[in-house]
Amino acid sequence: MTLPAADDKRAVVEAMFDRIAPRYDLMNRLMTFGIDRGWRRRAIAALGLRPGERVLDLACGSGDLAAAARATGARVVGIDFSAGMLRQARTRRLDCGLVRADALALPFADASIDAVVSGFALRNFADLAAALAESARVLRCDGRLALLEVDRPASTLLRWGHAIYFRRVVPFIGALLSERDAYAYLPESTVYLPDETALREILVAAGFRTIRKRSLLGGAAQLVTARRAEVAAAGSAAPKGEGATRMGAAQRGALHA
Numbered sequence: 001m002t003l004p005a006a007d008d009k010r011a012v013v014e015a016m017f018d019r020i021a022p023r024y025d026l027m028n029r030l031m032t033f034g035i036d037r038g039w040r041r042r043a044i045a046a047l048g049l050r051p052g053e054r055v056l057d058l059a060c061g062s063g064d065l066a067a068a069a070r071a072t073g074a075r076v077v078g079i080d081f082s083a084g085m086l087r088q089a090r091t092r093r094l095d096c097g098l099v100r101a102d103a104l105a106l107p108f109a110d111a112s113i114d115a116v117v118s119g120f121a122l123r124n125f126a127d128l129a130a131a132l133a134e135s136a137r138v139l140r141c142d143g144r145l146a147l148l149e150v151d152r153p154a155s156t157l158l159r160w161g162h163a164i165y166f167r168r169v170v171p172f173i174g175a176l177l178s179e180r181d182a183y184a185y186l187p188e189s190t191v192y193l194p195d196e197t198a199l200r201e202i203l204v205a206a207g208f209r210t211i212r213k214r215s216l217l218g219g220a221a222q223l224v225t226a227r228r229a230e231v232a233a234a235g236s237a238a239p240k241g242e243g244a245t246r247m248g249a250a251q252r253g254a255l256h257a
């Protein structure tokens with residue numbers, strides 16, 4: 001499958017997730033044999049959430065991470081630009097806010113969020129650095145970030161097995177149950193993922209510190225955590241203008257659902 005040109009990526013990714021949304025959860029469980037549930041629990045545990053804290057599930061899709069975060073007693077809002085994925089999330093009747101919005105222009109005020117979590121979305125963003133900078137903007141000082149993503153195993157043998165599974169088996173199951181092209185995009189889209197050093201640099205430039213990467217299942221996936229560094233410029237933690245809002249109020253930049 002050919003990856004979309006940079007200018008088309010946003011529209012192509014949005015349309016693709018709209019199409020595969022109805023079978024997205026089923027495909028996730030089958031592709032990972034349900035192991036993704038444990039990864040999600042680890043990502044939420046890494047945030048060390050306290051009841052009442054404000055959590056953003058960035059590119060929430062069908063809402064698995066939002067649901068896990070809500071179970072801790074945190075107040076959760078999920079954003080995603082795919083109306084189809086949000087529709088799936090809404091069928092779950094999660095006690096969370098769900099907003100159609102772009103991760104590159106979040107409808108929240110500066111420093112209004114305690115923790116941001118994001119699952120398997122990094123390689124889908126049209127501009128990863130911009131999405132992480134936007135996450136840093138909405139996080140309060142010392143706020144926590146947890147990013148779950150696919151990865152490439154370090155061992156040659158595991159990399160070989162992993163490549164066969166993701167390049168042959170997953171698109172085959174995708175063709176049977178969902179859409180072949182979308183599940184052929186999954187392994188291809190890893191080219192958008194920066195390696196560990198480059199991701200660290202992007203995170204530091206965005207305003208994060210205490211960056212830590214954990215490999216999951218021999219490197220099939222990764223969990224990257226970080227903390228929002230102190231906001232340097234005086235006044236930069238103030239809401240960004242008249243349209244800026246706190247979670248729960250009318251949202252700046254929200255797309256039409």
Ligand SMILES: C[S@@+](CC[C@H](N)C(=O)[O-])C[C@H]1O[C@@H](n2cnc3c(N)ncnc32)[C@H](O)[C@@H]1O
Nearest residue numbers: 017059060061080081082085102103119121124
């Ligand atoms: C692989 S899915 C992951 C969904 C969910 N986070 C999970 O863990 O299952 C990637 C999601 O990213 C969303 N997405 C990609 N780019 C986005 C953007 N710029 N703004 C908002 N959502 C975006 C897609 O619509 C899709 O729901």
